[in-house]
Amino acid sequence: MAWNWRPGKNRHESKSAPPLVALTGPGGPNWGARDGSALTRDGYLRNAVAYRCIRMVAEAAASVPLVTAHEAAARLIRKPAPDMVGPAFLEGVYTQLQLHGNAFIEAVTLPDKGAGEEDGIDALYPLQPGRVRPITDGRGWAERWAVRERRGERMLPREAVLHLKLFHPQDDILGLPALAPARRALDLHNASADWAKSLIDNSAKPSGALIWSGHGRMPPEQFDRLKQDLDALYSGAANAGRPLLLEGGLDWRPMSLSPADMDFLEARNSAAREIALALGVPPQLLGIPGDNTYTNYKEANLAFWRMTVLPLAEKMAVSLSVWLDEPLGGDVEVRCDLDRVPALSAERETLWARLEAASFVTPDEKRKLAGLG
Known part of the structure; x- marks a missing residue:
């Protein structure tokens, strides 16, 4: 979303295009x-x-x-x-x-x-x-x-x-x-x-950016060699923990959050x-x-x-x-x-013990309460 910001009358008015204010946010979940x-x-x-x-x-x-x-x-x-x-x-x-x-x-x-x-x-x-x-x-x-x-x-x-x-x-x-x-x-x-x-x-390829501090742009042959070295020497689980060697005005700046x-x-x-x-x-x-x-x-x-x-x-x-x-x-x-479910044996034993101790219930009533007919 963007707005054209117009300065107030008391501010110095510029003849150039008005500044652009842009707000961005994370996309919705998929x-x-x-x-x-x-x-x-x-x-x-x-x-x-x-x-x-x-x-x-x-x-x-x-x-x-x-x-x-x-x-x-x-x-x-x-x-x-x-x-x-x-x-x-x-x-x-x-x-x-x-x-x-x-x-x-x-x-x-x-x-x-x-x-x-x-x-x-x-x-x-x-x-x-x-x-x-x-x-x-x-x-x-x-x-x-x-x-x-x-x-x-x-x-x-x-x-x-x-x-x-x-x-x-x-x-x-x-x-x-x-x-x-x-x-x-x-x-x-x-x-x-x-x-x-x-x-x-990609445990050996830390997320971040390599900053070129030399004059002008990095030479194309050096840029291509750097990409090949990153893919071959610092990517994959076999290269985990391998230190990153920098030369020629390169500076590493991590940009991602840790798992913690x-x-x-x-x-x-x-x-x-x-x-x-x-x-x-x-x-x-x-x-x-x-x-x-x-x-x-x-x-x-x-x-x-x-x-x-x-x-x-x-x-x-x-x-x-x-x-x-x-x-x-x-x-x-x-x-x-x-009665043939082993996971319910403890409940079944508890019920039988209670029925056995109930002296006011006839044997036929005990069988009915126990589900035996």
């Missing part, structure tokens, strides 16, 4: 895109903190056993497809749900079944969320799903696809990726990693904590330095299971129960078997 593919690229594929958090949540939620008394549903949960087992299938679904905010499961039925074979679902296959788009009706609700393939698209009815999503306040159909609110922290963490790598690569002044390390740790917070993982479980919310590792791990893992597993169990009711022809109830 934030990355917030769509699912960009978050997958910058988060899961390029950021160690986001990758580890998503893996922890997905693997922990997939380890929660899903049980049901319905035989056909139990078979699908145990082995959803001929080339896929239950934990691997669930881990992929949970990962896609965090990365894209949406997860799609297709129910596959064989068209030509033999005599005596029951109707229903034969296999479950996860769909890539980036290849699925909703086909809406006049009211804006999804009535079909279009799946992009190598050659065109194929249409699937709404009841053939189980759509899991994370709540999005501005979208009635698709969900919000878990990394989207932490996009700024993710960009900051990645940018600080790039800065640190650049600092290592910029405090990049603390900014990087703060960004890592925000990424872990958005994904529901206590930073203490990742070894990120800083303020620890929980007093010890045990409490942090229990909070991780109770506040992040179990709600995700319960969402899957309830969704499968409702979705499988009609095609399997029965009342399907899928639930999480928390």
Whole structure:
């Protein structure tokens, strides 16, 4: 921004052009895109903190056993497809749900079944969320799903696809990726990693300016030789700490701030904590330095299971129960078997001890309170 400054009447007026006052400031930050593919690229594929958090949540939620008394549903949960087992299938679904905010499961039925074979679902296959788009009706609700393939698209009815999503306040159909609110922290963490790598690569080339104090301009041949020497002798990690030799009226003036002044390390740790917070993982479980919310590792791990893992597993169990009711022809109830979760053993032992000490409760009531039926 610039203004033409006009002197007052009491000042000496110059016939030359009025002086120019220019103000400059730093440019605005360059934030990355917030769509699912960009978050997958910058988060899961390029950021160690986001990758580890998503893996922890997905693997922990997939380890929660899903049980049901319905035989056909139990078979699908145990082995959803001929080339896929239950934990691997669930881990992929949970990962896609965090990365894209949406997860799609297709129910596959064989068209030509033999005599005596029951109707229903034969296999479950996860769909890539980036290849699925909703086909809406006049009211804006999804009535079909279009799946992009190598050659065109194929249409699937709404009841053939189980759509899991994370709540999005501005979208009635698709969900919000878990990394989207932490996009700024993710960009900051990645940018600080790039800065640190650049600092290592150029550790022997300090930022600054070489001032020529001779008469006139530096001779072209001397200028070219100086550039070659800087690139060959003072650049790269192999030349770290090498002193800069100056001659012929050259003077070195550093112009950049040190890492301590910029405090990049603390900014990087703060960004890592925000990424872990958005994904529901206590930073203490990742070894990120800083303020620890929980007093010890045990409490942090229990909070991780109770506040992040179990709600995700319960969402899957309830969704499968409702979705499988009609095609399997029965009342399907899928639930999480928390008694087989090792991380909750301490809570389970405490509950059993309290029930054992309760003399006013009958054995049948104790079994019911313990969730044993």
